Amino acid sequence: SSSIDVAVIPGDGIGPEVVAEAVKVLQKVADDAGLGVSLTEYTLGAEHWLTTGETLPDETLAALRQHDAILFGAVGAAPGDTRIPSGLIERELLLKLRFSLDHYVNLRPSKLYPGVPSPLAAPGVVDFVVVREGTEGPYVGNGGALRTGTDQEIATEVSVNTAFGVQRVVKDAFRRAAQTERKKLSYVHKHNVLVHAGHLWKRTVEAVAADFPEVTVDYLHVDAATIFLVTDPARFDIIVTDNLFGDILTDLAAAITGGIGLAASGNINMDRSAPSMFEPVHGSAPDIAGQQKADPTAAVLSAALLLDHLGHPELAARIGRAVEQDIAGRSELGPRTTSQIGEAIIAALS
């Protein structure tokens, strides 16, 4: 269509700083292409909870559902902040959005751009995508604590894996793998120990693989996957894994490809029964918030994923090229502010 309707949730900490740049870039490429953009900002997050006591009211969730997509910054308090119970905002806002809007594919591309210093001496060509399951696993909140605060306390956090949930994300990962040049799928779990969930994943991958004979399948236990992400990240093409393993692997993936400030993600509802949500992999970074020190590139690339999802791959690619060009020149530049990087990306649009 000739216009898109985007909800914007800047959030806490560096969220508003990086989202401001992503919005500028989004607006610029849309304007140039004659694509209308309607932006509606929603004030949510830890700060909002402190002043109102609201996390995600039902009316707000209902309003968010009406948009084509959501651009999200980051939420959450500083880990040591005692005014907010740890996990409240994460669970009641961010995870509530991912679960309610059925974001079952958490897409996290990882690419080592030319010119980016990697902490690895010889990383090789690093260009892979993690397909992280987004609605199940240990994230669902299935657990509890008994005898809290006593020496007899028992705390459980039960990982929920359904055949439906595992199948749909595994199928999605195979479809993506079938479209890459290398056609390689690595599935990561820990089925040597987590035999109940792990075997469901294993059987599911084996069953779906039969429909994709062109895809080479490789399995790694998650601990070994962390080794290879450091020693041989070029071996990966598409990685599919559960919610918690995917969370951990994608911070590591960001670190080896130039840092968390570059890592974008999409929380995607592939059935399009609700809007998908695009956000940097990083959090609210309280240690650098409000100082214009955050790199907005991850947020900008998340806006590109949003455009791609809404059927504008050429606009997404235009942002990708500008980011690539900006990144290539970074080593010659000194430190830049968040908005200087945003402006430079806009200037690099070609």
Ligand code: NAD
């Ligand atoms: P974090 O990602 O916020 O920060 C980790 C480190 O990376 C910090 O040193 C930070 O300064 C740096 N960093 C992060 N983004 C950066 C950027 N764009 N440019 C430069 N440096 C950047 O992780 P954390 O400290 O574990 O979490 C802080 C808060 O954010 C917590 O409340 C956490 O729950 C929340 N969190 C939210 C999301 C989200 O909203 N999607 C994601 C992760 C963490």
Ligand code: IPM
């Ligand atoms: C991420 C974050 C979230 C996650 C938290 C804040 C709930 O770490 O988006 O990677 O674990 O998914």
Ligand code: MN
């Ligand atoms: Mn994370």
